[in-house]
Amino acid sequence: MTDVHVSGYAVIPPSRARADRGEAVLTAEEYHARALSELLHSLGIGKKDLDGLSYALGINRTLWPHALIWSAEVAQNLGIAPKLTIISDHGGMSALGLLSQGYALIKSGMVDHVVLLGVDSPLTPSKPQGEYRLERTWRYELNYELPLGMIGPLSEAALIARRHMYEHGTTPEQLGLVAVSQRKNASKNPWAYLKQPLTIDEYLKSPYLAEPVRILDAVIPVNGGFALMLSSSDGAKRFTDKPVRIEGVETQVNSEPQNELRDITKLNIPSARLLERVGVGLNDIDFLELYDDFTVVVLMQLEALGFASEGGGRFVEKNSITYDGDLPVNTGGGQLSGGQAGTAGGFSLIVEAIQQLREEAGERQVKGTTRGLVTGLGCLGYNHNLINRGVALLSKP
Amino acid sequence: MERAGGTLPEVDGVNKDFFEGLANGKLLLQRCSECGSHQFYPKPWCVVCGSLDLEWTEASKEGKVYTYTIINRVIGNSKEFEKELPYAVGSVELEGGIRVYARLLAANPSSIRIGCRVVLEPRRLTDKVGLPYFRVVE
Numbered sequence: 028m029t030d031v032h033v034s035g036y037a038v039i040p041p042s043r044a045r046a047d048r049g050e051a052v053l054t055a056e057e058y059h060a061r062a063l064s065e066l067l068h069s070l071g072i073g074k075k076d077l078d079g080l081s082y083a084l085g086i087n088r089t090l091w092p093h094a095l096i097w098s099a100e101v102a103q104n105l106g107i108a109p110k111l112t113i114i115s116d117h118g119g120m121s122a123l124g125l126l127s128q129g130y131a132l133i134k135s136g137m138v139d140h141v142v143l144l145g146v147d148s149p150l151t152p153s154k155p156q157g158e159y160r161l162e163r164t165w166r167y168e169l170n171y172e173l174p175l176g177m178i179g180p181l182s183e184a185a186l187i188a189r190r191h192m193y194e195h196g197t198t199p200e201q202l203g204l205v206a207v208s209q210r211k212n213a214s215k216n217p218w219a220y221l222k223q224p225l226t227i228d229e230y231l232k233s234p235y236l237a238e239p240v241r242i243l244d245a246v247i248p249v250n251g252g253f254a255l256m257l258s259s260s261d262g263a264k265r266f267t268d269k270p271v272r273i274e275g276v277e278t279q280v281n282s283e284p285q286n287e288l289r290d291i292t293k294l295n296i297p298s299a300r301l302l303e304r305v306g307v308g309l310n311d312i313d314f315l316e317l318y319d320d321f322t323v324v325v326l327m328q329l330e331a332l333g334f335a336s337e338g339g340g341r342f343v344e345k346n347s348i349t350y351d352g353d354l355p356v357n358t359g360g361g362q363l364s365g366g367q368a369g370t371a372g373g374f375s376l377i378v379e380a381i382q383q384l385r386e387e388a389g390e391r392q393v394k395g396t397t398r399g400l401v402t403g404l405g406c407l408g409y410n411h412n413l414i415n416r417g418v419a420l421l422s423k424p
Numbered sequence: 425m426e427r428a429g430g431t432l433p434e435v436d437g438v439n440k441d442f443f444e445g446l447a448n449g450k451l452l453l454q455r456c457s458e459c460g461s462h463q464f465y466p467k468p469w470c471v472v473c474g475s476l477d478l479e480w481t482e483a484s485k486e487g488k489v490y491t492y493t494i495i496n497r498v499i500g501n502s503k504e505f506e507k508e509l510p511y512a513v514g515s516v517e518l519e520g521g522i523r524v525y526a527r528l529l530a531a532n533p534s535s536i537r538i539g540c541r542v543v544l545e546p547r548r549l550t551d552k553v554g555l556p557y558f559r560v561v562e
Contacts, residue, residue: 160500161431170433171465174555175513175527176505178495185493186515193491193538238494238510285472287463288521291491409465410515410523 031133032270032424034140034263035256036381037065041220041249041366044150051250055089056104058146058252063105066142066254070266077107082140083132084109087121090369091152092163101144110138115370119318120278121145122253122373123403123417127276129257139262146252147369167409178237181245183407184321185237191292191323192239195330199239201340203230205322206243206363208348213360215350215391216379220249220366244322249366253374255381269385274398274420277301281406281414289411294327296402296416305420309333312420313396314355314383316376318404319363324413325356328402350391358383358391373403380421398422431502435553439466441480446546446554453522455481464522483524485544487516487558490523494533512536516558526556536560 039061042050053061067077086101094100098112113128115121122145129141161169168179177183191197207227213219225243233243256266263270277297283289302308309332317328326339334354335342348356359365359379362372380399382388399421404413435443442465445452453462456470457477469476492514498505505511512528514536529545530536542558549555 166434167465169431170439171525173431173501174433175525176430176495176498176501176508176511177513177525178498179500181499182493182495182513186491189493190491190538235494235496236499238496240493285461287523288517291515410525 028134029136029259029261031130031273032258032260032263033255033273033381033421034258034266034270035066035070036378037062037069037254038218038378039065039252040218041251041368042150043220044148044250052151053148053250054151055093055146055148056101058148058250059101059105059144062144062146062252062254063142066256070256072266074106077142080140081138082109082142083111083113083129083138085113085115085125085129085141085143087125087145087147087370088114088116089147090149090163109142117280117403117415118370118405119320119373119413120403120405120415120417121370122377123276123278123401123419124415126255126257126273126377126419127278127417130273130276133257133259139259141257143255143257144252145254145368145371145374147371148250149248149369150250171409180320180407181240182237184245184323185240187291187412188239188244188321188323191326194290194292195338195340197323197326197338197340199231200227201326201343202244202322203227204343205325205348206230208343208352209319209357209361210364211349212358212391213364215389216359216365217389219360219364220247221360221364240321246320246362246367246372249368251366251368251371251375253368253371253378255374255377270424271381271384272422272424274422275301275305276417276419278417279415281408282416283411287410291410291412292327294324294331294404294412294416296328296331296404296418298332298400298418301418301420307398307420312398312400314358314393314399316358316380316399316401317356317361318373318376318402319357319361320367320404322363324404327412332400350393355393358388358393376401376403377419384421384423430504432549433553438468440552442466443553445480446556447548447551448554449546451483451485451524451544451546451556452480453483454478462520462522464524483522484519487518487542489528489536489538489540489542489560490515490517491538492528492536516542516556524556526558528558528560530560
C-alpha cells in the first residue's frame, strides 16, 4: 500500500474583513478560488493539469449556510471535476477529519491525489450573523444552554477552565503564558493575524467575557483560506522534492458518550493508539500543533498527550513552549494569535506543521525537526469538552 | 425562538415532559426501564444499553456546583440577557451523578464556589415551559 504525502499547500492570509483598514473582504467562494490558485502555483501546474489527475476534493462545512448539495456547487464554481467529494461537519476537527478521509482514499487506491480546500468567512455573512446563530446550533445548545443565558463556546470553555483551576490549581498567569508564548511565535509568522508583542500584564488586564475566560483566552475570528494537496508516494514526486509524510491519523467522534460523571478537564485525544501504531514515542516528536480555541484546551492536551503529568499549567511555567523553547507548541501562533478561520481554523495548524517540516518557517523555524504532531478538536458536547478529536503525525519522509 | 427576557427552547416529543415538569416545580430525568441508567439531556433512547423504553423520574431538589462561570458579556444570544449581567450559570451535580446546566441564583455571584450546595428554584416561563434555576445556599 502506498504512503500518503502532503505534496503542496497554500495559505491565503487571514482578514477581519475591515475594508476601512485595507483588509480583504472575500466570500467563501472567493477563498476557494484563491486557495486553489495558490496551491496549483505551488505545485507548478495549471488548472488543465489538475483536470488530468485522478483526485478527490475535500471541503469543510462553513459557519454560515450554503446549499444542501454544496460540494458540486463548489466544483462548478471552480470548473473542476473530482472523482469524489468529501465534506466535513466536524467543527474544529474538520481539517483533521478531511485529512483522515483523504488519507484513506489514497491508501485504498481509489484516487492518486486529494485536494483539500479549507476556507471560511465568518466575518462576511450574507445576512446579519445573529440571524443564523440560532438556526445553526445544536438542538442541545438551543434547548438546554441558550435559554439560561449561556453564550456558546465561550461559556462552555469557561466551565471547563473553572474546573481545571479547581482540579489542577491552574492560575490565570499560567493560562496567560499560553497566550503570550503563542503571540511570540506569531510575531515571526508573516501570515498570523495578531503579531504585536503581548505581555502577561496585558493578558491579565484583558476583560472577562465569561469568567474565568478573558478575551485573550479565546481565538480571534478571521476569514481565511488554506489548501493542501495529498498524494500517493509516486504522485508526490511529480510535484515536490520536499514531500511531508502523513505517518498516520486517528480520530474519535463523540468521545466518552455515556459517562455522566466524566471529568470535563480530561481531553483524551486518541494519540496513544496512533503512537503505538506508528511505533514512535513522545521523545520522537519535535513540535506540537495543538488545537487552540481556548488557552485551557492547550494545557489539557499537554496533559492528555503525557507531556505534563504535573498539570499543564505547571508545565508551561517550567518549560518554554515557544518555537525556540523546550517543547515548541503552536509554532506559528496557533489560532489564538494567528486567527481562527471558522471551521477551517484547524488547517492553519496542519499548514504550520508542513512549513516546519519543509523548513520553510523562516524566523520561527524549529531547528533540526523531523516530526510534528497535529491535533484537531471540535464540537463542545453537553456537560463535556470537545468531543470530536483527531490527531496526526507528520514527518520528513 | 426569542422571548421577552431571553431565548425559548424548542419543545418536542422527547423533551416536553422535562420542560413541563419544571413549569410545575419538578426536575424530571429520563430513566431506562431496562438497565436503570439515568440520562440528561433527554434523548430518544437509552445511550447506555440502547433500549427505547424510557420513563421519567423526579430528581432530588438539591445538588452541588460542579463548575460555574459568571457571564460578563452577552455574545451570540438574545440581547435581553444584558439586563441581568453579570449572572452565573453552572453545571449542577444531582444526587445519583447526573449533571444539568442551570442558572445559579445568588445575592452575590462572586461568592459562588465549586462544591456549593444548591436548591432547585425553577423559572416558570409558561404553563408548559420552565427552566432549571437553582439557588445557592450557604
